[in-house]
Amino acid sequence: MAVPVLPESAPFTPMQRAWLNGFFAGMLNVDSAPIDSFAAPSIPVAAEPVVVEDFPWHDPALALDERLKLADGRPPERVMMAAMAQLDCGACGYLCKTYAEAVFGGEESDLTKCTPGGRETARKLKELVAARKSSPVKTNGSVAVVDKSSHGRANPFRAPLLRSESLNRPGSAKDVRMVALSLKGSGLSYEVGDALGVFPENDPELVEAIIKAMGARGDEWVPIPGGSCIHLYEALTNHYVITKIGDDFASLMAAHATTESEAATLRTLVEDDAEGIPAHWDVLDVLEQFPSARPPLGEMVGALSSLQPRLYSISSSLKAFPDEVHLTVGVVRYEQGGRRRRGVASNFLAETLRPRLKASVFVHTSPGFRLPADDGAPVVMIGPGTGVAPFRAFLQDRASSGAKGRNWLFFGDQRSETDYLYRDEIETYRAVGLLTRLDLAFSRDQAEKVYVQHKMRESAAELWSWLEAGAHVYVCGDARKMALDVDFALREIVADQGRMSADAAKEYLKTMSQSGRYQRDVY
Template sequence: MTMQTMIPFVPEDAPFSTEQRAWLNGFLAGMFSSAPASGTEKREPLRIAVLYASQSGTAEGLARKLTKELKSKGHAAALTSLEAYTPKALAAEKYAVLIASTYGEGEAPDAAQPFYEELCIERFPALQELNYAVFGLGDRHYEHFCKFSIDLDGKLAALGAVRLCERVECDLDIDEPFAQWKEKLLGIFNAMAKVESAPAAEIAAPVTAATETQAETVAAHGRENPFSAPVIEKRVLTRESSSKVTLHMTLSIRDSGLRYEAGDACGVIPQNDPKLVEEILQRLKLTGQEMVEAPGMSVCTVADALLHRLVITRLSRKLIERYATAGGCTTLLGMLAPEQQAKLEQYIYERGLIDLLVECPGVVRTASELTAMLPKLTPRLYSISSSPLAHSGEVHTTVAVVRYSTLGRERGGVCSTLLADRLPVGEQLPIYIQPNRKFRLPADASAPVIMIGPGTGIAPFRAFLHERRALGARGRNWLFFGERSAASDFLYREELEAMAADGHLTRLDTAFSRDQEQKVYVQDRMLEQGPMLWSWLEDGASVYVCGDASRMAKDVDRTLHAIVAQHGGMEQDAAREYVNRLKDEHRYHRDVY
């Protein structure tokens, strides 16, 4: 007869929440089960589903990191996109981690929408056996910050699943919040494992030195260690008569080890305007040489931090709250009230850090106080407008330069004005490649493609067209392009018209909104060509949309449904199913922002 270790537990009536009680019970189970076991009992790791909903690849990258670390800790972690996952599969899991992005007006990424819609159907089975955690990605400058991850967390809890830890909602500064959440989660999983992990060799293949070297080579230049790419061409695509400026930039990546595919994005490490940095330093009576250490940053001068590492052109609610509290600014504190949300948003929209320092002076006394308040400056992503086959050793980007004036001050986009004004040909720009695996040309070179990209949304489609030509693809190509005026804003006009003339671009439909009394947009051209567009769909065409998420992409989506309903002779529900089937078959892709 053998003695069994008695594992204590927290009783149901203890003064803890369900989540706290689950964590404590897991901790006790893990601690007591680590006592010497009788005999030679085999111990198994936790089986954990790591699920991600990603629009641009950030959530996927974090999920891969977490999966790798879970495996290194002895857990059996399986990485899956919600695109290829079902709520029924989730119901069969005991442990799941969900990393979810939000885009547009609080929506799920395109690939995750079918999963969430099925999860929300009435009478979906309860998930009492599921223990889960959610990490949300978003941007606080948007009204519905991290709404999809909030909704997802709420729905899982409503179905009876148990939270392993509180949801984290992360702004553009990802690294530190993710690292803290990951460490907490790993601790919980290690504590909840009622038995020790099996040897790592039984869970996953060991990582050899050769494998590590290969991985380092592939990721030689990423977000944390970008490649300094020389600018070898910069030209303006718009005419002088245009109300805006759009640039074409060519960067050299020869001998860099960087690889990309048509549809990927180029990540650019931005830099603030030195003149604005100098104005801020003068306003605070700082020399710029004061040493600072903000969260997630190494020690550097305050001038370097303001130039390269921190956001100084945009305000946020969090920054206003910190600043107002530190200085007792009653006007700012008043705008933080819920009923003043609209006023706060207008205030934030019109101002940057310099305005705050001018309007409410005397709050910041030291360089360290300033840097502790400011969020981290994050990379900017631009759709790559070149083909690696047609433009060997180069990356092309198409950049709309953002300029505007408020409160008597000229302002602009941090990265776009850097590229336009402060980066001449011959200088180097820190970049990396952000893969976009959900925005790829069809594997079948004979399949037709329909591309809808107004403005700089043309970028990936220029890449697609050059790629298909380099491949000798026989599939038909149809482009819908829109801008303000044909005379001043027809981006890549000569290239596109030449491709249309020689037949490579089978159809080119343009919509220039200001060239006639009544504005015309790409969705209007789609409706005009409804019968032919339906015919292409029935012939197996894939549809691609790139550009603004808040208006254009929604208008295009509604138009696509309307065309399917009208020319396919379907009711609304049937048209919706048809479009969903396009998504399931990977024939409807959106790269929207």
Template sequence: MELTSQNSPLTDEQARQLNELLKGLEDHQVDWLSGYLAGWRAAQTGQPAAGAAAAPAPGASAEAPSLTILYGSQTGNAEGVAEMLGEQASARGINVKIVDMADYKPRQLKSETFVAVLASTHGEGDPPDNALDFHEFLHGRKAPGLKGVNYGVLALGDTTYEHFCQTGKDFDTRFEELGATRLTERVDCDVDYDDPAEAWIESILGAIEEKAGATAQTAGAAPGAGVATAKARYDRRNPFPAPVLENLVLNGRGSNKETRHLEFSLEESGLHYQPGDAVGVYPQNNPKLVAAIIEKLGLDPDESVSLGETETTLSEALQHYREITVLTLPLMEQWAAYSGDDELQKMVDNHSTLTEWMRGRDLLDLIETWPVEALGADTLTGMLRKLPPRLYSIASSQAQVEDEVHVTVAAVRYETHGREREGVASTWLSDRIEDDATVPVYIDPNKNFKLPDDDDAPIIMVGPGTGVAPFRAFMQEREERGAKGRNWLFFGEQQFRADFLYQAEWLNWRRQGLLDHITVAFSRDQEQKVYVQHRIREQSTEIWSWLQDGAYLYVCGDADAMAPDVNEALIDVIAEEGGKSREEATEYLRELAREKRYQRDVY
């Protein structure tokens, strides 16, 4: 909003001059100017300016250090830790600015003094969508020298992947190459990141205080610093026991799949969510697999084990607290040391070979392939990582369902390496929870997958299979808002008669006129398989027209095949209809992502 004499105490000429000045300033210059003006005001009156932090008079040096926190996050974990770091830094008198990497101007990096980089790794070593441009710039020829910049990196990843925490490693190495000084050693976090993240936060804040010569007592904290932000009582570390209200199979007779619609009660939890967020579910391992592992090792299921502050039995530990269906690199390294097997050690030394062997195998496979004698119960549980929560895209709008949250879950069952396998959470929810059970849940916000603020903006939603879940939430939300923007759904599954998830609801929204288009692709209903990417190409002219009208693009679902195929189809549409080269079309799509008009929730 531009200043005028009508909306400010300035004259027209003063407002014009200030507007011209502000247009040419970058973020860090605005921050400096606001501090300067507050200090100038304090020098004139002897009192801090109203609503402003105490600031130095002109020419004086600031006592409080300033920390810029940059986060690159696909699902919101890195953003959550960034906010935690920001809160603790502010409480210690450090001036904080938290910035999404997608919104940060990389050229101002050289002007920073203290920088914290928090980055997750997406897929096989790729940066998350909102970190792509920053990562590319920093590794390009235009990256500035960073001498005088002090930094620290927290990397988030998953040890089941070969390129564990690769994005964080890239940033750590590149900052050093560009001349920056490392404040504290990089920490690489697995899916259970809470404790190492907290330790890293303490380490980097201590290093900043030491480097800046500032303490909480002398740093001149901003107003309100140190006051805890009000948060929900229940969160990732303290999930809410949500009663199960509904557990229904969505597929019809003859389907090859089992997809369930579950509804949980959030009554009295204080939990709130927005369409696009996910719900975290803490599952339980199959007791049959637990029993097989314990029997194969010759251990007592009732033997007491210590899991930090928790004392429980071995059987309970493996069922409720430890990961046993997925193998990790640290586990394989420890197992090789215990087994003394030369073949396994050679495999561990070659991560590519090891990762390939691990794929589709579990702890029982490892025990059967490379037996270890006299392995104690505490040693076993100490080698295993915590059983992590599973995230599911929320399939409801709280504006419509109030104290409920809905999810869409596909039961995962398959055979590999001579054994029947199953998804931990999906089959627990499908097969083993009772009608009156409670499920430990929390809300996992996702600010990178949100409806446009403009209710008149058109949206195009691509959600095959369970990827349709958040779009059910989108439609419920737009219905409640009375949004006038056009809506177009692309949905794909195997069979029209058996797998059209939420068919009655989509058709009802279509009859109401809320859903303008629904384009479907049922791959098994004809000899040649047809997927959503094929339908996108068929609808290229109208898709391009919607994009020209300011449409937002959303893609949800499988990250390995569907999302790249849809991305390619969109590039083809833009190139063909927009008369662009492939490079220009790719950049056009990247620009949509920068504008938050191309958002993906892929897994």
């Protein structure tokens, strides 16, 4: 039996294409398949088992040295992957694995894109890249072919803003929005659990201030990634990172500083791995603090990192909102160095974008964060703050499909009066019985702070009974604190209620994870 296989023009590397061809052949239980194109004649080959590579270090709970130890002996691109924060958050424009492969292959030179990993990751990548340069390895140089007939990361859809609604009540210390975009006419589809990639634009006020500090007008022609040239204002607005700087930019500024003290300070910042460039510095900070450093405009913008899309957990189901996609956006604003700072993507969505104006978007599929195939399976959702985003989508989906499985939501935030996100929807789901159980943890409603993990421990016996009944557990939110605390609480509950050792409890959750019953969307 001949099996269709991926053509050479498919947007995969040769290794990926070979793996997928083997997978399809194995799935259909055949031992021969054409290997060159859909029209190629069958060539008998011996069937070989498909080996799926495991990444034991791909766990954000592990420290860097632990991850590197687990990757010891693996190919250099896998060691680079182990240096990442293991969140697959998409802030860098890649996943941990693909970012490492891009750095290893030379397609990506910016080693500071792993924001959650911070300086620790950047230093380790710098060390690994230096080691690789001393013993270079050739790459196959393959280039993925992009299908321009459909919308994706390389061909995003221009989605009009439908509405942006505040989810906080007056008096809140936060600003969280429900942002609804139209997908009408895009051909895009998504499943609950997926993320939406958004190409943001930089804050117009910051762009104007940087142009002024550069001594420019904004209509000068400068290069952008890909080789073309556009006006400086547009380049700084749409193509480059201006809210942080890397070694390339600092080195260029040092080389052009006419005041030796400024040049020396800049060189020290680049060379000092322990301290490095202050994480909060943006381009305007550097221009203002080092006025003698003024490289040519083209070189200056060329030394900046490319602006990457941000991934947001989708907060809606197409079953409930056809042709729409909803996001839950926590708007970032803070004071630093006497200036108001703004998060790039969150302020673009909440402030710059207006109804009918458009954002460039694409769907980022998340096959590892899916509702159970059995709609009768119980579901436990743990998502404080904006971590509730995918669970709003889960509940919409289960309500629309008439799923019979029980649903339990743990949600929390600062104050119940001002920060109970999607209050009316959640309370309605509880009233009609879709939410079998709802546990709320508002940390600042009482003297002692209460978080979702505290509520989990209070309900340990019932939570254990749900686990034993086959419940699927989902966690969404901050990886560095909340997700670790939740994981630790789960281990304690399993060990105590299941009367097992700590190691056995850890293995219990590992087995749940491997079977798809314990899934996390953390950042």
